[in-house]
Amino acid sequence: MLDFDPLFYPYSSQRMSVYAKNGMVATSQPLAAQAGLDILKKGGNAIDAAIATAACLTVVEPTSNGIGGDAFALVWTKGTLYGLNASGPSPKSISLELVKKAGYHEMPKFGFFPVTVPGAPSAWAILSERFGQLPLTEVLRPAIEYAEKGFPISPALGKYWEKAFQIYKANLKEEQFKAWFQTFAPKGRAPRIGEIWRSLDHAKTLQSIAETKAESFYRGELAEKIHQFSKRYGGFIRKEDLETYKAEWVEPIKVNYRGYDVWEIPPNGQGLVALMALNILKGFEFTEKETINTYHKQIEAIKLAFADGKTYITDAKKMKVKVEDLLSEAYAEERRKLIGEKALEPKPFKPAKGGTVYLATADGQGNMVSYIQSNYMGFGSGLVVPGTGISLQNRGHNFSLNPAHVNALEPCKKPYHTIIPGFLTKDNQPIGPFGVMGAFMQPQGHVQVIMNTIDFHMNPQAALDAPRWQWLEGKKVEFEHTVPVHIVDSLARMGHQTNWAMGSGNFGRGQIIWRNEHGVLVGGTEPRTDGTIAAW
The missing domain is CATH 3.60.20.40 (Gamma-glutamyltranspeptidase, small (S) subunit)
Known part of the structure; x- marks a missing residue:
């Protein structure tokens, strides 16, 4: 086991390590961590807690992730480490030539060009189906309630929200970005620290994902809304891109470092x-x-x-x-x-x-989860699907426009991924x-x-x-x-x-x-x- 002194504390901090036996959730937002713990106390396991925390983070920390983003997970259960890659590919209809024809010399940050298929909802559904102990409707309930009833903006969240608002206000002038401002700046500004923010659109979308086990997002009403929004503004993502997507189980990779195996997603x-x-x-x-x-x-x-x-x-x-x-x-x-x-x-x-959230969970049964989720570069592409609260990621910004590069943009291809x-x-x-x-x-x-x-x-x-x-x-x-x-x-x-x-x-x-x-x-x-x- 690890050799460390529990009282070895050479750097200034207001915190000490936390010790517990029955369960633990660690993440960047207190409300999300508590949501995961509540699920553990209701009989859920570490996987249920991770899903609950991740879904909650799309509401209480939208500056770093969202329903329209990607996710990766490492899950330890019953003596085995499982890897889940829930990153999405580029749309079938996009091409390097189309991006260059539009006048770009590198992949843009905003708009539909960098939008790739979101993988996070698929991750929640697949993790729940394979390893969860509670229904997805119960696991997503804390996130839905925070979206419905609102929550107070915390200090770091308020700082990054204001920063993002100023960037988007200066750069996103076209009609296609209007829904972002309606959703995340309903008063014509970023919500302030201590102020209550809510989104009924988020709540309805999360409820739909919970009730259909994410089918509505990839093959139902939400997929249709994404399709119509993209089509209206000359975007590339379509229903068929969503219909053919499913998060995939992968074999984790490792190196041995001084007797310890360090594991990552390939x-x-x-x-x-x-x-x-x-x-x-x-x-x-x-x-x-x-x-x-x-x-x-x-x-x-x-x-x-x-x-x-x-x-x-x-x-x-x-x-x-x-x-x-x-x-x-x-x-x-x-x-x-x-x-x-x-x-x-x-x-x-x-x-x-970049903009990303990370969380770790563990339960008294021995299950442990390492989970990360992101829209990339803060709120992502600046595009919110009207009436849904779904902020689409801009993960395709990582593609190269050099056709000779291994990470060159192609249809139906996953980009170099940072999370x-x-x-x-x-x-x-x-x-x-x-x-x-x-x-x-x-x-x-x-x-x-x-x-x-x-x-x-x-x-x-x-x-x-x-x-x-x-x-x-x-x-x-x-x-x-x-x-x-x-x-x-x-x-x-x-x-x-x-x-x-x-x-x-x-x-x-x-x-x-x-x-x-x-x-x-x-x-x-x-x-x-x-x-x-x-x-x-």
């Missing part, structure tokens, strides 16, 4: 990047976190892993290299040899900022779920949290509180203000282009639940947002 997700970086880093010895050597080698390993990830990761059916080759010891050794005393210049790409759930085991026994949301920060967050846990023996809360960095592109690295100044100065002398970040929103938002040798659940939640742990 491509099209970028969990492979985290695993490649850890595979490189395990060839070095680390004794302390706050050293120049630790930061330098972590940054260099992430840069190399991202260079490879952006070159090879796409829809699994379109991959030109094998995942096992990228995770081989020989491959890791070759990449490790490139790390020297100076900052490398990897093949460049520029990560985008990744993580899971940790040892000797075929579960330690638990972990994750750090935040677009291209996610694999970087996974690496830092896992090393904080395994190399530096931090308890879950300390592992999340610890200072973070983010590689941006080239030699550019961004640091939290809590990273020691002398380390950043030394890294700059080694060739890193260092920068202090303004605010904490750039470094992801994570959650952790471990199960210790006594069967007790130990949880940590993100101090950089409205994160909370609900437990009993």
Whole structure:
């Protein structure tokens, strides 16, 4: 089991790790965490709690996810780890040529061009059908009630809602975006912290999904509304795209890091990047976190892993290299040899900022879930299907318009995907779920949290509180203000282009639940947002 001191707390925080036995839910929004816990207390299991929390987050944190987004999950139950890929493909009628003909040189962020088939409702239905103990109508009831009756805006949520509103107000002038403003800015502005926001359209849509086990979304009335909205404004997504979609079970991938197996979802997700970086880093010895050597080698390993990830990761059916080759010891050794005393210049790409929610659940029966859900880049495409509250994701923004690139836009293709759930085991026994949301920060967050846990023996809360960095592109690295100044100065002398970040929103938002040798659940939640742990 994990070796950590429960009182080891080197970083400032107002929280300690939470301990409980019967159940635990950790996520970025207190109301959603409590909704999941309520489902556990009603006789649901960790899978039911994860679905309830995820659905609730589409209402109480719409700045980061929605009904029209994607999801991924890692589920531990009865001695087996299952992977679910609920990301959707591009529409059948779209093409690279059409996007270029419209005058774009890269995939746009807003409108119908980047809209891909939403996978989240399918994830809820499939998880419930296979592993749930309660009816979906009961599991989605907390989300429906918050949408019907409203809830008060929390501090971090209010901040990001206002930021998104200002961006959308400046950029989304066309009629097709009108429903977004009617739904998320009904008073002509973003709702303020402490103010009540509600959406009856969300409630009706969630009720329909619950009663039909998501059939209405893919083959019923909601599918028809999505189809008509897209058709009216020259969009590409159609009923046939929704009708043919279903989330798929996948085999999780892993690397062994110092005796622990670290698990991720395979491509099209970028969990492979985290695993490649850890595979490189395990060839070095680390004794302390706050050293120049630790930061330098972590940054260099992430840069190399991202260079490879952006070159090879796409829809699994379109991959030109094998995942096992990228995770081989020989491959890791070759990449490790490139790390020297100076900052490398990897093949460049520029990560985008993202909007995602992560949650972890566990119950007294031994079930554990690592779940992540997103619309991408905040509210997504800026398109809300009128009368439904469904904000459509813009995940297709990650496609390349270079026809020679492995991740080039094609019809019915899944793009390189940023959202990744993580899971940790040892000797075929579960330690638990972990994750750090935040677009291209996610694999970087996974690496830092896992090393904080395994190399530096931090308890879950300390592992999340610890200072973070983010590689941006080239030699550019961004640091939290809590990273020691002398380390950043030394890294700059080694060739890193260092920068202090303004605010904490750039470094992801994570959650952790471990199960210790006594069967007790130990949880940590993100101090950089409205994160909370609900437990009993």
